[in-house]
Amino acid sequence: MSNRRHNIAFWAGVAVFLVAVLAMTQIVRNEYPFFAGYVILQFIALAVAWSILGGYAGYVNFGTNAFFGVGVYTAVALFKATGAPLVVQIAAAAVVGMLLGFAVGLLTLRMRGIFFSIATIAVAIIIETFVMNWRFVGGAAGIQLQRPAVMAPFDSYVKMLFFVQAILVVIAVAVARYIQNSRIGRGLQALRDDELAAECTGVPTLKLKLVACMISGALISAAGAPAAMYLQYADPSSAFNLSYSVSALAMSLIGGTAHWIGPVLGAILLGSTQQLLSVTISSEVNVLVLGIMLVLFVVGAPKGIIGLLRPRYRLRAGGKP
Amino acid sequence: MFSMDLLLGAVVLGVLLGCFYAAVSVGLSISFGLLDVPHVAHPAFLVLASYGVYQLNETYDIDPLLAGLAITPLFFLFGLLAYRVYYETFEKRGTDAGVRGIAFFFGIAFIIEVLIILQFGVDQRSVTATYIGKAWRFGEYRIPIRQLVAFAVALALTILLAVYLSKTFMGRAIRAVAQDEEALRLMGANPVRIKQFAFGIATAVLGIAGALLIIVAPVEPTLDRAYIGRTFCVVVMAGLGSISGTLIAAIILGVAESIVLTLFGASWAPAISFAMLLVVLAVRPQGLFGR
Known part of the structure; x- marks a missing residue:
């Protein structure tokens, strides 16, 4: 089969990407491209992670902001309590995100469609309210953070964060790609198309849903963790902003969720448009563009x-010719 | 600290608040409860109506309630259009409508939010009327008259809608389409037209509800996010499609919010409706008066 060839091509692509990112951090002097690029990379990670549950399994998660915020605040709390390094912050965020995914999965095990979506918004608001009342991490007013010294070979913290986020993107894509081609992915697609039929033919739908919640949650929280150091500041209403949810959802659906490349394309396209618009016009307009693009698509x-580029994905994803 | 008087005051205010919540949720009880449309944009429509009322009140100095009544026909047409688009693109095509239908309304909600920001800015807006700013005093209690006005109008609106749905021909047709669409089709009625009309009614009610929203407190463009929790909590707790249940569930929510506000402070209030919603979804998804 050509599976091996695909694998080699994929990992070669990953290696080229990471080397290019690393080389860029060493060569380019100006910090701005990294500042903007970090946001785009973050959106790629979020969109890919979102699509594991929202795309493959068809469960529309409105709670991306819950996982994102939990990632941010895990990093903040750890950093404030122990001064833990960035890698530890991200790993801890992934673990907490996975636990939250498990909890959300258990809670929403029997909920479908809109009920699941509304429940995920509810989880986000409740966690945000708790963080707002949590004095240790600054409460509603937020908290200032002092970045530690940057590590070699990087000469600025933003460049290092850019590289770290690139690695998180690679991890998210690799996981999504693995799931897509594995039994888990096929099971998720089966339960997306007809949950009852899938259950009847022996697909462990509840278990798969839980697994998808946990993986998606861990990846989103991990992608959110460096945001605290990126902004050098964290406050509940921006860490738990609903715009993360609409962005992740819109970028995935606009890119297409039948293949992992869809969310990547969607995030690159919309992320760069957003960066351009918020520089040239205003940040409100880019949310408007996002919303209109989402509805149009x-x-x-x-x-x-x-789906527009390669009609054959229609066959794979929808199940209907 | 804790006192009976304080609690009693909280309960009274909670009941007033609850009836107001019923009025803002009753439209969703039709569109989502009866018609199964995943109408996440309902609270955004509500806030949009409030801004319409604000604009009329600001430029022509019309009483907010009259202004609400004036935009009602507009919202009726808006509802007809919204349902038609939803039906043609999702319901009619069938498969995969779930994910995309939800995303569609989520997108619409965000578009409305941003358009309001672009037009009116992010500042809070409020209306002026003779009954706003005054209060009735009974001994140590103090009840703002704006709350009483909102309570009375909300109660009337909810009861009117309940009577409409149970007594009139069209109201019964709407409930019939919710129960068995196929049977209606076999009897020669057109279920899509009935559903479209029902969605129009559900949206038209928001004209008045939006007026109440801005009478009770100032509004801001992102206010719809808090009302996602409140309206869905009320509708799900009531049991989908039950109008009388909506009133009772809304009062339960109002009293709960009011008590938590009194005992623990305002910073915990936003989570109440969402927490109750989660509990209802997890423990009793068919609601208190489920069909």
Whole structure:
């Protein structure tokens, strides 16, 4: 089979990407490209992670901001309590995100469609309220953070964060790609198309849903963790901002969720447009563009960009010819 | 600290608040409860109505309630259009409508939010009327008249809608379409037209509800996020489609919020409706008066 060839091509691509990112941090002097690029990379990680549950399994998670905020505040709390290094912050955020995913999965095990979506918003608001009342991490007013010294070979913290986020993107994509081609992915797609039929044919739907919640949650929280150091500041209403949810959802659906490349394309396209717009016009307008693009794609191009580019994905994803 | 008087005051205010919550949720009880439309944009429509009322009140100095009544036909048409788009793009095509339908309304909600910000800015807006700013005093209690006005109008609106749905021909047709669409089709009725009309009614009610929202307190563009929790909590707790249940569930929510506000302070209030919603979804998803 050509599976081995695909694998080699994929990992070669990953290696080229990481080397290019690393080389860029060493060569380019100006910090701005990294500042903007970090946000785009963060959106790629979020969109890919979101699509594991929202795309493959068809469970629309509105609670991306819950996982993101939990990632941010795990990093903040750890940093404040022990001064833990960035890697530890991210790993801890991933673990906490996975636990939260497990809890959310258990709580919403029997909920479908809109009930699941509303429940995830509820989880986000409740956690945000707790963080707002948590004095140790600054409460509603937020908390200032002092970045520690940067590690070699990087000459600025933002460049290092850019590289770290690139690695998180690679991890998210690799996990999504693995799931897509594995039994888990096929099981998730089966339960997405018809949960009852899947259950009847022996697909362990509840277990798969839990696993998808946990993996998706861990990846989102991990992608959120460096945001505290990136902004040198954290406050509940921006860490738990609903715009993370709409971005992750919109970028995934606009890119197309039948293949991991969809969310990546969606995030690159919309992320760069957003960066351009918020520099040239205003941040409100980029949310407007995001919303309009989402509605247009959902109405007019249900399989997203990849559906427009390669009609054969329609067959794979929808189940209907 | 804790006192009976304080608690009693909280309960009274909670009941007033609850009836107001019923009025802002009753539209969702039709669109989501009866018609199964995943209408996440309902609270955004509500806030949009409030801004419409604000604009009329600001430029022509019209009483907010009259202004609400004036935009009602507009919202009716808006509802007809919204349902038509939803039906043509999702319901009619069938498969995969779930994910995309939810995303569609989520996108619409965000578009409305941003358009309001672009037009009116992020500052809070409020209306002026003779009954706003005054209060009735009974001994140590103090009840703002704006709360009483909102309470009375909300109660009337909810009861009117309940009567409409149970007594009139069209109201019964709407409930019939919720129960068995196929049967209606076999009897020669057009279920899509009935559903479209029902969605129009559900949206039209928001004209008045939006007026109440801005009478009770100033509004801001992102206020709809808090009301996602409140409206869905009320509708799900009531049991989908039950209008009388909506009133009772809304009062339960109002009293709970009011008590928590009194005992623990305002910073915990936003989580109450969402927490109750989660508990209801997890423990009794069919609601208190589920069909």
